[in-house]
Amino acid sequence: MSEREPTSVLLPTLEWGPVAAQLAAGLRAEDELLLVCDSADDPVASHDTPAGARVLVAGDPDGCSGKANALARGMEAARHDRLVWTDDDFERGPDWLDELVAAxxxxxxxxxxxFFTGSGWWRLVEPWYGALFALLVTLQVGPVADTAWGGGVTFTREELTTDVESLAAELRTVLSDDYLLTQRLPSVHPVRSMVTPVEVAGDAGAVVSRIVRFGRIVGVNEGWRGSLVNLVVAAVGLAYPFVVAPLLTAVFVPVYLCVGERRVNALFAYPGLLLLPVTVLGARLVTEFEWAGRRYRFPESGVVEVVREREG
Incomplete structure (x- = not known):
């Protein structure tokens, strides 16, 4: 096993679960795994962590998301030049950390x-919000080029266009850690061998909250003009269903294959297209949503409000 530079891995999490154990197992001798929770009452805070792992308490977020707040605390405590941000909502193999750092x-x-995948109501929008998004990120096409995904991204302090202290301060003012980090890195290389299925909840409330959150992150930060394209495309699909429906199916089957997935959800591409106006208008008009147990408001001002704290 070849040597590599010591790495600080930041994992916002409330409990010691399979992901934390997998990351701890992949640490090298000088690496550190920082498990960042909200409160000393969170289960992970009292867990007996293995060598190389330690728990940090970030406190409740104020003016930012819980995840951004946790990453700010982790950035302040990290010891190494090489940094990795990740999430606890997908499992990984023993070489995951080495592969990401090598890239x-x-x-x-x-x-x-x-690749955001799921069942239930999510199936209707998965071709667009899951498969197509993953393909565009992989190919570096359009506004999602150079996306830094907070679920699995690595960079060094020197590669940031700002200093760590300033980044931590900014994190405490934002909803999306991904969006901020993308703005603070000169470019981001998509690791094509690391297309990562992330299982998302499929109940109606969770799907609506995710779509509103995704939509408002883009709309509030970048403007809403891009959403007009979705409306036009949906209008064409509604006007010419017998042409567009089979065409979309023929297109999305290879899209799924390109991101390494064989899923029948590709068949929902046309129904999902017809739902695009609803998702666009919903994200434009609705300012509140649930995320990881908290309820947030994200108005046009861009100021994040925590409407309701998580329970427990």
Whole structure:
């Protein structure tokens, strides 16, 4: 096993679960795993962590998301030059950390590629919000080029366009850690071998909250003009269903294959297209949503409000 530079891995989490154990197992001798929770009452805070892992308490977020707040605390405590941000909502193999860091050494800031997949109501929008998004990130096409996904991204302090202290301060003012980090790195290399299925909840409330959150992150930060494209495409699909429906199915089957997935959800591409106006208008008009047990408000001002704290 070849040597690599020591790495600080930041994992916002409330409990010691399979992901924490997998990351701890992949640490090298000088690496550190920082498990960042909200409160000393969270289960992970009292867990007997293995060598190389330690728990940090970030406190409740104020003016930012819980995850951004946790990453700010982790950045302040991290000891090494090489940094990795990740999430606890997908499992990984023993070589995951080595592969990601190796990509960062070769290409500069490097990110795994998320593929948001699920059942229930999510199936209707998965072709667009899951498969197509993953493909565009992988190919570096359009506004999602150079996306730094907070679920699996590596960079060094020197690669940031700001200093760590300033980044930590900014994290405490934002909803999306991914969006902020993307803005603070000069470019991001998508690791094509690390397309990562992330299972998301499929109940109606969870799907609505996710779509509103995704939509408002883009709309509030970048403007809403891009959403007009979705409306036009949906209008064309509604006007010419017998042409567009089979065409979309023929297109999305290879899209799924390109991101390494064989899923019948590709058949929902046309129904999902017809739902795009609803998702666009919903994200435009609705300002509140649930995320990881908290309820947030994200108005046009861009100021994050925590409407309701998580229970427990």
């Amino acid at each position: 960062g050494v070769c290409h500069g800031p490097a990110s795994a590629v998320p």
